[in-house]
Amino acid sequence: MPHKALILVDLQYDFCPGGALEVARGDETIAVANRVARHFELVVATQDWHPADHGSFAANHEGAEPYQVIDLNGLQQVLWPVHCVQGTRGAAFHDDLTATVTKVFPKGTDATVDSYSGFWDNGKRKPTGLAPWLREQGVRAVYVLGLATDYCVEFTALDACGEGFATFLIEDGCRAVNLVAGDGERAIDDMRSSGVVVVESAQIA
Numbered sequence: 001m002p003h004k005a006l007i008l009v010d011l012q013y014d015f016c017p018g019g020a021l022e023v024a025r026g027d028e029t030i031a032v033a034n035r036v037a038r039h040f041e042l043v044v045a046t047q048d049w050h051p052a053d054h055g056s057f058a059a060n061h062e063g064a065e066p067y068q069v070i071d072l073n074g075l076q077q078v079l080w081p082v083h084c085v086q087g088t089r090g091a092a093f094h095d096d097l098t099a100t101v102t103k104v105f106p107k108g109t110d111a112t113v114d115s116y117s118g119f120w121d122n123g124k125r126k127p128t129g130l131a132p133w134l135r136e137q138g139v140r141a142v143y144v145l146g147l148a149t150d151y152c153v154e155f156t157a158l159d160a161c162g163e164g165f166a167t168f169l170i171e172d173g174c175r176a177v178n179l180v181a182g183d184g185e186r187a188i189d190d191m192r193s194s195g196v197v198v199v200e201s202a203q204i205a
């Protein structure tokens with residue numbers, strides 16, 4: 001039984017340079033994912049997978065602009081450019097990703113609520129099934145990397161801790177949106193404060 005799993009967060013074209021919600025040097029995470037994946041028997045991937053009418057898209061709110069914050073069904077929501085629409089090229093995993101992924105967990109499929117975490121929607125109402133699935137595989141520790149540090153990676157790592165997994169962040173395998181300068185660093189500090197162990201990919205044996 002593998003006791004550890006690697007969680008690849010949103011390694012999709014829309015979060016890479018040239019994508020709809022591009023993260024600076026986001027594509028550099030792919031090589032790190034491929035390199036560390038060799039040390040894991042179990043690799044899972046989250047996939048941001050929105051319907052075109054998703055409530056997190058500025059385009060779906062009259063008069064709204066991307067990066068504005070609104071109340072979306074009772075939750076604070078940053079409005080994003082249209083991204084990761086189901087079935088589009090932007091929603092696809094990067095072709096350079098060669099890691100063998102055992103199972104993909106789509107998220108953000110409900111138009112009424114965003115889902116940064118690979119475990120729960122932002123209202124913590126509906127689970128994706130990732131936690132029970134990992135437990136069934138005998139996993140006790142998870143290693144997290146991907147895009148973006150200050151959103152989906154942070155929420156995924158914090159929920160992993162909350163679900164009782166020993167949680168490691170592979171720092172050099174992540175890149176941040178940095179809507180506000182320093183957001184990525186603050187996210188890492190928050191994760192560390194919550195019990196996430198921050199490591200570098202070179203430390204993974």
Ligand code: VGL
Pocket residue numbers: 010015048080116147148149150151152153
């Ligand atoms: C993400 C914003 C919107 C992410 C996804 O993967 O970090 N960020 N949707």
Ligand code: ZN
Pocket residue numbers: 048050056083084108
């Ligand atoms: Zn999204």
